[in-house]
Amino acid sequence: MDTLLLARLQFAATASVHFLFVAVTLGLVTLLVGMQTAWVVTGNHRWERLTRFWGQLYVINYVLGIATGIVMEFQFGLNWSGLSRYVGNVFGAPLAIETLVAFFLESTFLGMWIFGWHRLRRGVHLALLYGVAITAYASAFWIMVANSWLQNPVGYEVRDGVAHLTDFPALLTNPALGMALGHVLSAALLTGGLLMAAISAWHLNRRTTDHALFRTSLRIGLVTAALAITLVQGFGFAQFGPVGGVQPTKFGGNPEADALIADWTARFGPGDYLPPALSNVGLGFMILIGFALGLLWLLVPLLWRDWIIRLRFPLWLLMLALPLPFVALILGWIAREVGRHPWVAYGLLPVDQAVSPVSPWLMASSLVGFTLLLGTLAVTNWVLLARHAARGAADPALGRRPAQPPADDSRPEPAFA
Amino acid sequence: MELAWYALLGLFFAGYLVLAGYDYGVGLLLAGDADVSRRRAALNAVGPFFLGNEVWLVAAAGILFGAFPVLEGELLAGSYPAVATALVGVILVTAGVQLRSRPGSGGARAAWDRVIVVGSLLAALGWGVVLAGLLQGVPLQADGHVAGVTHLFTPFAAATGLAVVALVVAHGASFLALRLPAVEGDRLRPLARRLLLTAIVAVGTAAVVGLFSDRVRAAAQRPAVGVLLAVLLVAALLAARVALGRRRLGVAFAATATALALPVLLVGATLWPYVLVSTVEPSASLTVADAAASGPTLRLLGWLTVPLLPALLGFQAMCVWIFRGRTDGRAPVYW
Ligand code: HEM
Numbered sequence: 001m002d003t004l005l006l007a008r009l010q011f012a013a014t015a016s017v018h019f020l021f022v023a024v025t026l027g028l029v030t031l032l033v034g035m036q037t038a039w040v041v042t043g044n045h046r047w048e049r050l051t052r053f054w055g056q057l058y059v060i061n062y063v064l065g066i067a068t069g070i071v072m073e074f075q076f077g078l079n080w081s082g083l084s085r086y087v088g089n090v091f092g093a094p095l096a097i098e099t100l101v102a103f104f105l106e107s108t109f110l111g112m113w114i115f116g117w118h119r120l121r122r123g124v125h126l127a128l129l130y131g132v133a134i135t136a137y138a139s140a141f142w143i144m145v146a147n148s149w150l151q152n153p154v155g156y157e158v159r160d161g162v163a164h165l166t167d168f169p170a171l172l173t174n175p176a177l178g179m180a181l182g183h184v185l186s187a188a189l190l191t192g193g194l195l196m197a198a199i200s201a202w203h204l205n206r207r208t209t210d211h212a213l214f215r216t217s218l219r220i221g222l223v224t225a226a227l228a229i230t231l232v233q234g235f236g237f238a239q240f241g242p243v244g245g246v247q248p249t250k251f252g253g254n255p256e257a258d259a260l261i262a263d264w265t266a267r268f269g270p271g272d273y274l275p276p277a278l279s280n281v282g283l284g285f286m287i288l289i290g291f292a293l294g295l296l297w298l299l300v301p302l303l304w305r306d307w308i309i310r311l312r313f314p315l316w317l318l319m320l321a322l323p324l325p326f327v328a329l330i331l332g333w334i335a336r337e338v339g340r341h342p343w344v345a346y347g348l349l350p351v352d353q354a355v356s357p358v359s360p361w362l363m364a365s366s367l368v369g370f371t372l373l374l375g376t377l378a379v380t381n382w383v384l385l386a387r388h389a390a391r392g393a394a395d396p397a398l399g400r401r402p403a404q405p406p407a408d409d410s411r412p413e414p415a416f417a
Numbered sequence: 418m419e420l421a422w423y424a425l426l427g428l429f430f431a432g433y434l435v436l437a438g439y440d441y442g443v444g445l446l447l448a449g450d451a452d453v454s455r456r457r458a459a460l461n462a463v464g465p466f467f468l469g470n471e472v473w474l475v476a477a478a479g480i481l482f483g484a485f486p487v488l489e490g491e492l493l494a495g496s497y498p499a500v501a502t503a504l505v506g507v508i509l510v511t512a513g514v515q516l517r518s519r520p521g522s523g524g525a526r527a528a529w530d531r532v533i534v535v536g537s538l539l540a541a542l543g544w545g546v547v548l549a550g551l552l553q554g555v556p557l558q559a560d561g562h563v564a565g566v567t568h569l570f571t572p573f574a575a576a577t578g579l580a581v582v583a584l585v586v587a588h589g590a591s592f593l594a595l596r597l598p599a600v601e602g603d604r605l606r607p608l609a610r611r612l613l614l615t616a617i618v619a620v621g622t623a624a625v626v627g628l629f630s631d632r633v634r635a636a637a638q639r640p641a642v643g644v645l646l647a648v649l650l651v652a653a654l655l656a657a658r659v660a661l662g663r664r665r666l667g668v669a670f671a672a673t674a675t676a677l678a679l680p681v682l683l684v685g686a687t688l689w690p691y692v693l694v695s696t697v698e699p700s701a702s703l704t705v706a707d708a709a710a711s712g713p714t715l716r717l718l719g720w721l722t723v724p725l726l727p728a729l730l731g732f733q734a735m736c737v738w739i740f741r742g743r744t745d746g747r748a749p750v751y752w
Pocket residue numbers: 151179180181183184187188190191232233235236237239240243250286287288289290291293324325326328329330331332333335336337339
């Protein structure tokens with residue numbers, strides 16, 4: 001067994017699961033901000049119910065985002081101690097900023113938001129959700145700054161084999177950052193919007209109660225998803241230029257790539273400096289999915305006079321399309337991360353120098369243990385999400401009045417809590 | 418400058434042990450209570466603070482990575498099994514607390530509660546062993562890497578792990594005595610006092626095992642400080658016990674909180690100026706200054722994050738203020 005391979009597998013597994021959840025977090029929180037704002041501004045009860053129902057799903061989904069996020073953060077030190085040793089001076093900074101100014105506050109705000117219903121003034125409660133959303137976006141920004149630095153190291157100089165920070169603004173203007181950030185953020189919005197549309201479609205198709213409520217969220221979800229897919233495509237194509245420019249080996253052979261490989265061979269010794277085919281296969285399928293989802297625009301005119309609901313088959317289309325953005329998210333990350341192989345930091349730190357010198361057995365147990373744990377939790381979480389989605393908006397636990405006996409409990413529990 | 422960052426790292430890790438410590442304590446106490454409504458009441462007493470508590474760990478890890486990258490790699494990889502155990506625990510607690518009330522059936526909740534108990538145990542044990550691992554020195558080689566992980570498995574590490582478990586349980590009980598409705602809180606006082614006694618015994622045992630351990634004696638740069646802080650720790654626990662007896666619940670909680678923060682200070686101060694003391698190659702020992710990131714990085718982090726610290730602490734304080742006092746029939750129930 002090979003420690004390096006095991007460490008890479010573990011990173012891929014954790015990062016994939018993490019991404020599936022945080023994309024939904026980011027997409028849903030954006031829509032929640034809109035709904036709760038509408039509630040506070042109009043005072044309309046319907047918006048409150050929408051906020052509670054989608055907020056409940058958001059909060060359930062959030063759990064796995066944090067759980068996998070914590071594992072990701074510690075994994076750098078556990079499995080990739082070379083990363084912190086050689087490039088930690090530069091790469092660590094955006095990560096530290098992310099945890100302190102974003103993640104820390106996001107969770108603090110969210111705890112207050114969950115328990116603040118009926119307790120805080122409406123304006124304060126809404127402000128907390130804005131806080132959650134802003135810090136969530138800040139989090140995405142700093143993580144992408146860190147990731148883009150690995151894609152294209154800038155703003156550093158190497159002294160005694162260790163990278164030192166020389167120019168922080170260069171990290172923020174990294175050509176690998178801008179379009180990729182736009183691409184990921186709109187992909188998250190697409191995922192959140194489509195999730196909302198598909199769950200609403202399920203309820204409308206089943207003709208469950210709350211027709212009016214789910215009609216509203218279907219419209220919001222579909223329009224959001226349609227706008228987002230256009231952004232995804234735009235930012236996606238816009239990435240080829242800058243990414244191809246800084247990573248000539250990523251998208252297949254060209255003269256620049258050959259020159260770069262010759263240079264690396266001279267400096268780091270001979271080796272296989274082209275990424276595995278997997279990354280370009282991932283890229284291809286992601287783009288296919290991107291075009292397929294572009295067809296969402298065809299459903300938008302059907303919102304007129306509720307044809308989308310009356311015809312029914314569009315509802316089925318939405319439900320069937322739901323897995324697509326999730327698959328594309330994974331494929332996109334494979335394209336981006338596997339595509340920089342064999343480097344942890346492109347052209348600077350090869351993966352085999354970054355991996356921790358721990359025994360393969362230890363790494364294997366860690367891989368199996370964490371993957372099983374997070375995998376089980378992820379599946380459980382999705383089951384819970386599906387159940388709560390199916391249960392409908394009658395009485396979500398989120399935002400329930402403290403005195404009111406919960407309708408979903410088999411026996412009323414809170415004696416005095 | 419390195420000292421300031423080291424202190425900040427210590428502050429956040431100690432803050433994590435104090436705050437998440439009572440989460441884990443409450444979690445472990447679920448094991449001793451079969452009454453479903455009392456369990457739910459206990460978890461919702463932690464309620465609004467839960468999410469804000471565990472992020473102190475994330476912040477500490479962020480500072481570790483940003484300001485002490487070399488330490489980050491060697492400490493975590495060099496204490497792999499202990500860190501992994503603690504992480505599994507943290508994740509189980511996170512998921513368990515937030516998801517336990519999402520299923521409708523009592524059976525599923527009971528199962529989640531067991532997950533929380535196990536998670537709390539692993540988290541407390543794991544971090545205890547990590548701290549002990551620092552204090553007993555690590556096999557840091559001349560090439561700067563820690564060799565192997567078997568160095569962790571010593572009586573001292575085991576005793577410290579158990580002591581931290583005992584500390585969090587006592588801390589959790591003192592939190593609940595302060596936070597639950599008066600009648601319920603009062604019911605917990607005798608239990609809390611008994612748990613404090615256990616904690617004193619456990620901490621005392623760990624201290625004695627440490628004093629007899631050659632590795633701990635060799636690694637300690639300032640043994641006197643270490644002994645003094647250990648004595649303070651026991652004193653804090655005794656004070657908590659007395660305060661509980663006199664119904665001074667706020668004082669008792671402050672004392673158990675101090676007891677959870679002290680181990681971090683103890684490790685930092687006893688090893689200073691080192692942070693990783695090598696057991697095999699004295700010249701390979703890593704000082705705090707060597708472990709720190711280079712000047713520009715620390716300056717950048719200082720400019721960007723230090724002005725925000727008041728905001729971070731301020732919003733946490735706001736959370737405590739909004740949800741202050743004992744829980745009652747009007748307190749929201751979600752976990
Ligand atoms: C026409 C459609 C699309 C195009 C042209 C496109 C283009 C790209 C390109 C060129 C990359 C690679 C960047 C790199 O290697 O650094 C990428 C990455 C990625 N894509 Fe797409 N993409 C499309 C659709 C989608 C869709 C539908 C999703 C998911 C909902 C998605 C999610 C991602 C993600 C998560 C990444 C990795 C992160 C990043 O590069 O920012 N993409 N995409």
